[in-house]
Amino acid sequence: MTAEPAIRLRGATLAYGPHTVVGPERPVDLDVPAGQTTAIIGANGCGKSTLLKGLTRQLPLVSGSLEVLGRDVEGWNPRSYARTVALLPQSPVVPEGMTVEQLVDRGRHPHRGWFGARTAQDTAAIAQALELADLVGLAGRDVAELSGGQRQRAWLALVLAQQTPVVLLDEPTSYLDLSHQVELLDLVRDLPDPRSAGAGERPRATVVAVLHELNLAARSADHIIAMARGQVVAEGTPEEVLTPANLAGIYGLDADVVKDPLLGHPVVLPRTAANRAAAEKLGTGTAQLP
Amino acid sequence: MSAPSLETTAAAPAPEAAAGPSPAAVAAVRSLHSRARRRLLTATLCLAAALALAMGVRVLLGHYTVTIPDFFAILGGETIPGASFIVMQEKLPRAVAGALAGAAFGAAGALFRRTLRNPLASPDIIGVTQGAAVAAVTVLAFGGVRGTGMAAAALIGGLVAIAIVLGFSMAGRSSAGAGSGGLAGALGGATFIVAGIAVASLCQAILSGAMLALSQHDLQAAAVWTAGSLNAVTWERIILLALIMIVLVPFAGLLHARLAPADLGGELAHGVGSRPGRTGLWSLVVGALLAAAATAATGPLAFVALLSTPLARGLTGGRPSLPAAALCGAVIVVIADFAAAEAFGGVRLPTGVLTGAAGAPLMLWLLIRSGRKA
Numbered sequence: 049m050t051a052e053p054a055i056r057l058r059g060a061t062l063a064y065g066p067h068t069v070v071g072p073e074r075p076v077d078l079d080v081p082a083g084q085t086t087a088i089i090g091a092n093g094c095g096k097s098t099l100l101k102g103l104t105r106q107l108p109l110v111s112g113s114l115e116v117l118g119r120d121v122e123g124w125n126p127r128s129y130a131r132t133v134a135l136l137p138q139s140p141v142v143p144e145g146m147t148v149e150q151l152v153d154r155g156r157h158p159h160r161g162w163f164g165a166r167t168a169q170d171t172a173a174i175a176q177a178l179e180l181a182d183l184v185g186l187a188g189r190d191v192a193e194l195s196g197g198q199r200q201r202a203w204l205a206l207v208l209a210q211q212t213p214v215v216l217l218d219e220p221t222s223y224l225d226l227s228h229q230v231e232l233l234d235l236v237r238d239l240p241d242p243r244s245a246g247a248g249e250r251p252r253a254t255v256v257a258v259l260h261e262l263n264l265a266a267r268s269a270d271h272i273i274a275m276a277r278g279q280v281v282a283e284g285t286p287e288e289v290l291t292p293a294n295l296a297g298i299y300g301l302d303a304d305v306v307k308d309p310l311l312g313h314p315v316v317l318p319r320t321a322a323n324r325a326a327a328e329k330l331g332t333g334t335a336q337l338p
Numbered sequence: 339m340s341a342p343s344l345e346t347t348a349a350a351p352a353p354e355a356a357a358g359p360s361p362a363a364v365a366a367v368r369s370l371h372s373r374a375r376r377r378l379l380t381a382t383l384c385l386a387a388a389l390a391l392a393m394g395v396r397v398l399l400g401h402y403t404v405t406i407p408d409f410f411a412i413l414g415g416e417t418i419p420g421a422s423f424i425v426m427q428e429k430l431p432r433a434v435a436g437a438l439a440g441a442a443f444g445a446a447g448a449l450f451r452r453t454l455r456n457p458l459a460s461p462d463i464i465g466v467t468q469g470a471a472v473a474a475v476t477v478l479a480f481g482g483v484r485g486t487g488m489a490a491a492a493l494i495g496g497l498v499a500i501a502i503v504l505g506f507s508m509a510g511r512s513s514a515g516a517g518s519g520g521l522a523g524a525l526g527g528a529t530f531i532v533a534g535i536a537v538a539s540l541c542q543a544i545l546s547g548a549m550l551a552l553s554q555h556d557l558q559a560a561a562v563w564t565a566g567s568l569n570a571v572t573w574e575r576i577i578l579l580a581l582i583m584i585v586l587v588p589f590a591g592l593l594h595a596r597l598a599p600a601d602l603g604g605e606l607a608h609g610v611g612s613r614p615g616r617t618g619l620w621s622l623v624v625g626a627l628l629a630a631a632a633t634a635a636t637g638p639l640a641f642v643a644l645l646s647t648p649l650a651r652g653l654t655g656g657r658p659s660l661p662a663a664a665l666c667g668a669v670i671v672v673i674a675d676f677a678a679a680e681a682f683g684g685v686r687l688p689t690g691v692l693t694g695a696a697g698a699p700l701m702l703w704l705l706i707r708s709g710r711k712a
Contacts, residue, residue: 106608130611141455141603145656149370157599158611166371175359175367184363188370190656203606210610 052118054214054254055080055103060112062095062102068110069098072278075112080271082117085237085255087265089289090275091299096258097138099275100218103256104135116214130158134212138219140203142192148202149187152177155209177208180235196223204232211242217257221264229261233268266290266313274298290314374657381653385665389437392672396433397425400680404429432679435571435635436671436689438579440642442632444667445590447643448650448660449625452597453618454530457704460644461496461629464534467638468541469499470630471563472548479551489578489634496630499537500622506533566637566690568675575635582631586624587664593621594660601658639674639690641697642667648704670696 057078061071070076076099080086088096101107102114105121114121116133134155143151155177156170178184181201186194191202200223207215217236221229239253259265265272266286274282274289276298282289295303295316302324304317398404402424404412412418412425447460461467473495477483483491507530545563562570599612607614629643649670650662670693678687 104609106605126608126613127611130609135605135609137603137605137609140606143601143603145651146601147370147374147656149367150374150657151602153371154599154602154606154610171364171367171371172359175363178367179359179363184366187366206602206606207609 052082053079054082054117055256056115057102058113058115060102060114061110062098062107063110064098064107068278070095070102070278071112074279076278076280078273078280078283080254080256080273082254083241083252084270085252085257085268086271086273087257087259087269088273088275089259089262089265089298094275094298095278096275097218098278100135100216100256100258103216104133105129127158130210130212132212133214133216134207134210136203136207136215136217136220138222142199144192146191147188148183148191148194148205149174149178151191151202152183152187152205152209155206158210173209173211177205180208180239181205197225197228200224200228200232204236208239212253213241213243214254215239215256217255219258219260221259221261229264230267233257233264237268262290262295262316266315267308267311286313290316374655377655378657378659378662381650381655382659382662382665385650385653385662385669389665389669389672392669392676393433393437396436396672396676397429400429400676402429431571431573431576432568432675433672435568435576435579436675437668438576438583439568439632439636439639440646440668440671441587441664442579442583442628442667443639443642443671444646444650444664445587445660446625446629446632447645447647447667448658448663449590449594449597449621449628450643451647452594452600452658453614453621453625455600455603456528456531457648458531458644458701459534460641460647461500461625462638462640462643463538463701464503464531465499465537465541466496466626466629467633467643468538468545470496470633471638472541472544473498474634475545475548475552475563479548485574486578489575489631492634493582493627493630496626496633497623499541500626503530503534503537504619504622506536562637562688564637564690565688565694566633566639567688568636569686569688571635579631579635583628586628586631590621590624590628591660593617593624594658597621598658636671637688637690639671640694641701642670642693644704645670645693645697645700648700 055078057076059075059077061068061075063069078099088099090096098107102109103116105114105126116124116129121129152174153166153170156166156173159170159173175184178187181204183198183201183205186198186202191199194202200220204220207217215236220232220236224232236255236257237252239255240250241253244251257265257269259269269286272283272286272289273280274294281297282294290305292303292305295301295305302319302321304319305314306317307313308315398406398409402421404421404425408418408421409425412422416422443462446466447462450459450461450464451457453459470492474488474492476495477488477491481487549563596617597612597614599607599610600614600618601607602610604614632639646663646667647658650659650666651657653666654662671689674692674696675689678689678692
């Protein structure tokens with residue numbers, strides 16, 4: 049693992065017209081560690097998705113600079129950028145009359161020339177992406193016929209076929225049930241960095257996911273970035289970020305945080321005033337918690 | 339192949355994945371890819387054969403039938419009294435003009451469909467063919483301009499129509515203040531369709547007004563500009579259309595291929611490094627020119643551009659293909675023209691009436707389907 053961050057944001061602000069969404073109080077500085085999974089958390093409208101749009105260059109920085117893998121993105125050719133950074137958007141358009149295999153094939157676009165025919169490398173990348181997403185059996189099916197969970201895996205396979213060292217995911221678990229959420233996050237967490245070929249201990253890809261579900265974020269992420277009102281308010285390991293004090297600051301949420309007995313990550317238990325009052329009556333206050 | 343989905347959760351980090359894909363997966367991907375390519379090739383060849391057949395029927399059969407040896411003799415320059423005139427001035431030009439105009443409409447429809455990502459976004463729905471018809475009629479009625487001048491006016495009319503539609507839909511986007519504003523955002527928006535339908539209706543109204551200014555003689559040809567008809571085609575118009583198509587169709591094919599990522603929607607297309615904005619603008623310009631050029635030759639044959647793309651996609655197994663859509667358009671127009679001229683006894687309907695009658699139910703079906711999906 050290198051000390052050099054995969055993504056380095058300095059003095060950044062992002063805006064929709066006159067409305068500054070990211071960095072309204074002061075410009076944002078941010079480092080995303082390389083080869084790790086980073087979760088971006090925060091309340092609705094805190095600027096998580098906008099920040100991700102800035103990282104994909106869908107939204108130009110109003111001020112500041114963005115470096116990816118040590119290179120300034122200013123003037124970086126879009127196709128070459130798409131060979132470095134992939135994005136899974138929040139709710140992609142369901143294409144008409146396209147099979148899973150054809151959908152995943154589109155992930156090879158940045159690797160092709162103008163009229164590029166499919167190369168053996170493309171075929172291998174598509175096959176591997178389908179395999180990782182467990183979609184080989186469904187490769188010939190129409191995307192529109194798939195269930196929500198299968199469809200999400202198909203889009204993920206497209207992103208995997210892109211074979212980028214950096215993968216950005218905008219709420220990838222929105223339409224999935226709990227078991228599929230866990231499965232998908234474990235899959236992206238273990239993604240290998242495509243730049244390192246060969247066997248042995250492979251470095252992992254850099255994954256950045258906007259996540260709503262805090263306990264899943266704590267389970268899957270090495271690093272958490274918490275946002276509130278367009279600013280980064282906390283960052284660090286799940287243990288460092290998911291504390292009752294931070295949760296109160298980020299979400300205005302009263303919560304207890306306990307340790308997962310098996311995996312050791314923090315688990316957030318939300319509380320309301322009524323919960324507290326009832327517990328007080330029974331004499332089981334927060335003091336008893338580990 | 340990896341284990342059933344639910345068991346792969348926490349434990350195994352799938353070591354075999356690092357070593358590359360399994361041969362079975364590679365074989366599956368290969369066979370799917372070649373199957374899709376074969377399907378596309380078969381569909382395209384079948385459409386080409388259907389076009390050749392339809393043109394043969396159009397030229398040889400009908401109220402006046404021509405034998406195959408006679409037809410080739412006439413093509414070879416021999417003069418057969420009666421037959422020569424009917425083949426060279428009536429049947430053959432209609433078949434060729436129908437095929438060319440149909441192909442131009444079909445190609446334009448495929449380009450618009452892919453750029454605007456909406457099955458209803460066809461140049462004959464959003465005002466391009468109507469704009470071209472208005473411009474052609476206007477220069478005819480008020481300037482007495484015919485031939486090349488009229489075709490040029492039609493091209494300009496088509497471009498102006500699409501520019502107005504684009505202008506309105508972009509203005510609508512920026513005031514909404516959504517993130518995906520600008521050209522790329524406008525191209526995927528429903529505003530585009532609504533603005534286009536408004537422009538089409540406006541053009542229709544102007545067209546009706548301009549017709550009143552036509553002289554009695556020109557009024558005879560009025561059907562060409564309202565419904566679209568092959569009655570007035572001349573070799574001069576055919577050559578003009580063919581020249582425009584030779585330049586524009588390869589360009590259209592290139593743009594159509596370049597826009598492939600746009601099928602994924604704006605965000606994902608951006609993610610794979612495509613910036614459909616500029617390519618999309620070019621494709622609207624080329625599509626509008628193709629539709630306008632066809633309109634200049636045959637009038638706004640209703641729904642041909644709209645019909646061709648879904649029909650072609652049905653035949654190719656869902657795969658968007660500009661050549662298939664162009665061939666579909668050509669087949670539709672040649673068949674419709676033959677039916678319009680021959681199927682109703684003594685009554686010769688304008689070809690556009692038939693394509694319109696066939697297209698209306700299809701448009702309703704597309705509307706219902708897109709409504710269900712949203």
